[in-house]
Amino acid sequence: MMTERTLAIIKPDAVERKLIGNILSRIEESGLDIIALRTASLSKEEAEGFYNVHAHRPFFDSLTSYMSSGPVVLAVLEGDNVISKWRQLMGATDPKEAEEGTIRRDLAVDKEKNSVHGSDSPESVAFEIPYFFNGL
Ligand code: GDP
Numbered sequence: 001m002m003t004e005r006t007l008a009i010i011k012p013d014a015v016e017r018k019l020i021g022n023i024l025s026r027i028e029e030s031g032l033d034i035i036a037l038r039t040a041s042l043s044k045e046e047a048e049g050f051y052n053v054h055a056h057r058p059f060f061d062s063l064t065s066y067m068s069s070g071p072v073v074l075a076v077l078e079g080d081n082v083i084s085k086w087r088q089l090m091g092a093t094d095p096k097e098a099e100e101g102t103i104r105r106d107l108a109v110d111k112e113k114n115s116v117h118g119s120d121s122p123e124s125v126a127f128e129i130p131y132f133f134n135g136l
């Protein structure tokens, strides 16, 4: 067992469809602790900086336009193996490939508008949490 933190984002498609409560409930029901939480409206530049690892991908411009198209919810989650647990709760990137009962399978629109983000490794966490939460 290892207590970790991870960054979760409720993306614009989910905020627009009033799914904040639904998604936060799933996090709480799964036993993960929410230790920081705020709304934000990302600029295109902030979204580009956050997704810098994907800068060379064909979908980068579309992704960062979408992520700056409306409000998001930013959260820091904490718990044993929370990086992997939150990724499991989210489901696969493409909702069509995500397992039943996952957030993306149940709620997402498509592979881009897939409702939630989760850090994929301790290295990503070390970049992503301070990117949005000063001092965490
Ligand atoms: P994640 O870790 O499961 O969120 O997926 P990735 O890190 O691979 O991609 C980051 C985000 O880019 C995804 O969550 C999607 O919003 C978007 N994305 C990934 N793959 C594609 C794609 O093939 N096309 C488009 N339009 N967006 C994508």
Ligand code: MG
Binding pocket: 118, 120
């Ligand atoms: Mg990723």
